Amino acid sequence: MPTMAGPAFANGSPIQLIYDFSALQMSGEALPLAQFKGRPLLIVNTASQCMFTPQYAGLEQLHRRYSDQGLVVLGFPCNQFGAQEPGSDAQIASFCQSNYDVSFPIMAKVDVNGDAASPLWKWLTGQVPGLLGSTSVKWNFTKFLVARNGASVKRYAPIRSPRYLARDIEAALTA
Numbered sequence: 780m781p782t783m784a785g786p787a788f789a790n791g792s793p794i795q796l797i798y799d800f801s802a803l804q805m806s807g808e809a810l811p812l813a814q815f816k817g818r819p820l821l822i823v824n825t826a827s828q829c830m831f832t833p834q835y836a837g838l839e840q841l842h843r844r845y846s847d848q849g850l851v852v853l854g855f856p857c858n859q860f861g862a863q864e865p866g867s868d869a870q871i872a873s874f875c876q877s878n879y880d881v882s883f884p885i886m887a888k889v890d891v892n893g894d895a896a897s898p899l900w901k902w903l904t905g906q907v908p909g910l911l912g913s914t915s916v917k918w919n920f921t922k923f924l925v926a927r928n929g930a931s932v933k934r935y936a937p938i939r940s941p942r943y944l945a946r947d948i949e950a951a952l953t954a
Contacts, residue, residue: 796929800899802853803887805868810886812899818849819951820925821944822903824891824916825854826863827874831920835879837941841948842883848952849927852883855900857891860919864888891916907934926951 798816801809812820823838835854842852856871858864866874868887875881891900892915903923904914922935924947933947 795902797899797902797925797932798929800902802855802897802899803889805872805885805887807887810884815851816929817927818851819927819948820923821850821852821948822899822923822925823852823854824857824889824900824919824921825885826857826860826919827866827871828863829860829919831918831937834920834941835875835881839879839881839883841941841944844945845948845952846883850948850952854881854883854885855891855897856885856888857916857919858888859890859892859916863919891921903932903934906930906932909934910936924948924951927954 797820798813801811804810821838821841825835826832838852838854841850846852854875856864856868864871871888872885875885889897889900891897891904900916904916907923908914909917909921918937920937922939922941922944924933924935924944925931935944
């Protein structure tokens with residue numbers, strides 16, 4: 780069952796929203812998430828050689844079904860789990876396009892755990908701890924659904940197929 784979290788103070792700092800962050804695109808340019816203000820975001824750490832890789836198809840279906848209503852799907856390749864994303868950004872983009880016809884944005888490869896984790900991923904995992912309160916991502920295809928307000932977040936385990944997120948996405952779109 781996904782968990783919800785709202786705005787929180789971290790070490791006395793002001794409340795942050797997802798819109799306070801940028802993501803690095805494969806082109807090397809920053810993508811300010813503020814451009815998605817007021818839209819729900821589905822953020823997923825991905826990998827090309829994982830047993831969950833076929834979830835790209837389900838993520839693409841969600842993107843095609845709900846993007847006109849406001850949903851933004853963002854994929855973040857990560858090589859921290861079993862070295863299942865060893866390729867370059869160009870190889871990853873080619874794989875996603877040729878195997879799954881992915882049209883949602885795939886960002887530059889990131890770390891989602893540890894000292895080198897992207898600030899966005901530190902924020903996401905801090906908003907909604909995983910199983911047993913862990914703030915780390917346990918495997919590829921962990922999903923985060925961020926509400927229109929930029930603060931409320933739901934977290935889904937890698938085993939949760941994208942198709943099972945439809946009800947929560949619809950609720951986020953109408954909220």
